[in-house]
């Protein structure tokens with residue numbers, strides 16, 4: 001299949017799609033959208049790998065989200081390695097730090113983020129990073145891993161953080177929040193960021209863009225994110241899909 005664009009981060013394995021997962025997938029597939037489906041714990045990573053096995057234009061990432069860092073074991077680390085060798089698994093994620101909810105203690109979050117990021121580098125795979133209220137520590141961990149590549153998913157941070165990530169060679173992935181009424185600063189970052197470092201995503205089932213804010217999100221709505229990015233850049237939506245597709249191919253090697 002010739003992919004026309006990508007949703008670089010959607011959780012199609014989420015229970016929110018249990019009733020109609022194949023229909024949601026088909027709506028995206030019929031518009032020639034490729035999907036990257038990251039895990040957030042071991043179970044959802046296993047489900048992502050299975051989805052990649054059985055669906056065209058769908059790739060998986062495996063990893064443990066900071067919320068569940070406290071459950072991460074050596075056996076999990078080994079299982080991530082095993083998945084990483086499978087066809088259709090293109091990265092480690094989502095991993096990172098979340099000091100907003102603090103569902104796992106800070107020190108454990110840092111350790112588990114670091115362990116998985118190191119593993120990704122060892123395997124020569126990109127990472128999909130979640131960072132909430134943890135910009136300094138996220139950067140501190142990534143900068144100590146020269147050669148690591150990846151994306152900061154659902155970027156909603158400061159311009160300083162964006163600059164530091166770009167310096168490290170990272171990509172910024174924008175999601176539904178770019179369409180929110182009060183997101184002026186975020187849209188300025190979209191306008192400013194170099195087009196060869198931008199990805200787009202939905203983070204489905206979360207963060208539906210306007211005008212569907214508050215509803216369950218789905219991969220097809222990445223079109224809306226592309227439209228907002230296009231407006232900020234004075235590009236056509238097609239150009240945004242073309243550019244972000246070549247960026248995805250570069251960083252995830254799909």
Ligand SMILES: [Zn+2]
Pocket residue numbers: 009011038094203
């Ligand atoms: Zn996510």
